[in-house]
Amino acid sequence: MDGRVNGSWQVTTLHVNGRGRSACFVYPHRTPIFEVSAGNSVIKVTLHANRVDHTSVLFARELAEQARTFAEEVERLHRNQINRESKRKATAL
Numbered sequence: 489m490d491g492r493v494n495g496s497w498q499v500t501t502l503h504v505n506g507r508g509r510s511a512c513f514v515y516p517h518r519t520p521i522f523e524v525s526a527g528n529s530v531i532k533v534t535l536h537a538n539r540v541d542h543t544s545v546l547f548a549r550e551l552a553e554q555a556r557t558f559a560e561e562v563e564r565l566h567r568n569q570i571n572r573e574s575k576r577k578a579t580a581l
Contacts, residue, residue: 502526519544522551 508526519540522533535544
């Protein structure tokens with residue numbers, strides 16, 4: 489935990505299993521809605537509908553940075569898995 493004591497709190501785990509999706513819905517006169525779904529489960533990240541302050545901007549940037557880090561880590565693990573499988577096949581020949 490990060491030490492925050494006020495505001496919303498909840499822990500939700502969404503097991504994607506490679507078949508999830510994400511989307512960002514944008515509107516001309518309200519804040520966007522970021523959605524992550526897997527199976528019949530959906531998580532939506534929202535801000536105040538029409539008020540954006542500096543902390544909203546910081547949160548959005550952090551969300552984007554952490555999503556980028558998540559993607560890079562998944563890509564790294566996938567490359568490692570492919571390399572291990574290739575080596576296994578080569579030694580089996």
